[in-house]
Amino acid sequence: MTMQLATRVSRHATRFSTQAAARSSSVAATRSAALAATQGPTRAAPEPVTNRRRWWQVAGGVALLALLAVQFGTGPFLDGLLAIRPWALALALVVTAGTTWCCALRWSLVAGWFDERIPVDVAFRAYYRSQLVNATVPGGVVGDVHRGWVFGWRPVLTERVIGQVVQIGLVGALVLPGAWRWAGLAALTPAVVAGGRVALMSVLSTSGHLLLFLVAAATVGVDLPLATLVPVGALVLLGSSIPLNLAGWGPREGIAALAFTTYGASAATGLTVAVTLGVMSTVATLPGLFVLPGGRRGGRQSCRRGGRRGGRRG
Template sequence: MVAAVAILVVLAARLGARPFLDGLAHTDPRGLAVALVVTAATTACCARRWSLLTTGLGVPVPFRDAYRSCYRAQLVNATLPGGVLGDLHRGYRRGRQAGALGRGLRSVVWDRASGQVVQAGLVVAVVPLLPGAVRGWVLGVLGVLVALGVLALATAAPLRREAAAALDGVWPEVLLLSALAAGGHVLVFLVAARTVGVEVGTGPLVALALLVLLASAIPASVAGWGPREGAAAWVFGATGLGAASGVEVAVVYGVMSLVATLPGLLTLEGGPAWVSGRTSS
């Protein structure tokens, strides 16, 4: 939280309040409608992925319940500090109901990790479309993260066994679902950029979107704000589009994403016990 607030303070000090205010002003109903529809689809992808992984881990969640829980988690992530409390909650509830708290929590870790691994792979694929000033940094950071991940799996046999169990027979579908979910988020980002009036080719803009969205997954935000705006200012500035434009796009995207999670309010009451927080007798 301190890091996220520091990023926002630095951006405001360097760029002023105008990019933030302009971002709010450029948010329009059509963009919000697109975000609602696309997010309904990406949430379905994420819910299906989590349902597959929980089955392999022995704490299965039916797709319908997973869909409701993922929507609720997104709402909590978008409104509370950290950006991961909603996911922790769905893992905790699933684990408590199944009598396997550790596996329930780790199912969410594997769920998020699988999505971010695919997203990182997509960033690598679009590196040639990124500005030269950014490519080296991106490849360096991703290289370190890959090395750490490989080291963790190589030195921890339980992790390898659990990953194999979670992905056994379903890894192609998990990869596809993760790619579709990432594509949906990119689409919302493109709509935000075009709403602001960013004039750059679709290919380079997709590359920028993937990089910003990967940075936004860092669990050190204030309800999703901070790393996303910092990354957008950096990459847009390096591209020559202007750091202010990057912040403006990130603000529009943030508002669109927040509104798109509002269907999660429907899961707060009347849902399954492990979603609504009730326990069975």
């Protein structure tokens, strides 16, 4: 059953990425033709660098994983797979549903800044779909690219930047030693309050991802105090956001090995926890299968209907 589910995810994600690329190429061709008709003959445009950049990202993730495998062997990878428990997967599904809703609400609120109307229910389904594609298609950002193409780039880019800034701020506070950690968190509080619901949703989302790391560490059986695991988990989350990855894999595992060594544990233990976290995170995106089919027209129409129902958003 697991192999069938994985095959279905891969098949849908590949078709999803191919359709998005074909539609993007069609739009680009149409715009180029219109420009040529109005401005006359022009020089051939340079070859797009998007695909090259994506393959460099994939190559970077593969290289990091290969380096870790050579350094530590396959043992930590296998241990991470064998450590997974049903209760941990169930909890990952619940927590990810909550973090996805937080991100969807943040996106919906940010869209209002640009006079765009993205109802929270539409945003919730689209965000699940985006996470599933990110977790199964090489590059780790294809889902966000499609989300921006369907619903508009400015809200997507803005809400992603806000999420990253808040996450970096939290990580910076959590890695501070001793009482300085609480001082750092206290210093962040006014900024979060000033940011309103958008900042609060970012904090809750990051906290949920950190909780998943703690669950993965508990599943593996890591014997470190919570005060140590929290900053380690914060560093791993920061590593997860590095785009040089293979569907999310690569930097997360490398940063985990380094962070666990820094805080007194073995690098192999960190790698094992990262593998467990990676599998849990991927499984937690599987509800996106139920909303995987989608296109630009359907997304825009849903937003227009939602906007008429809900009126203006603040």
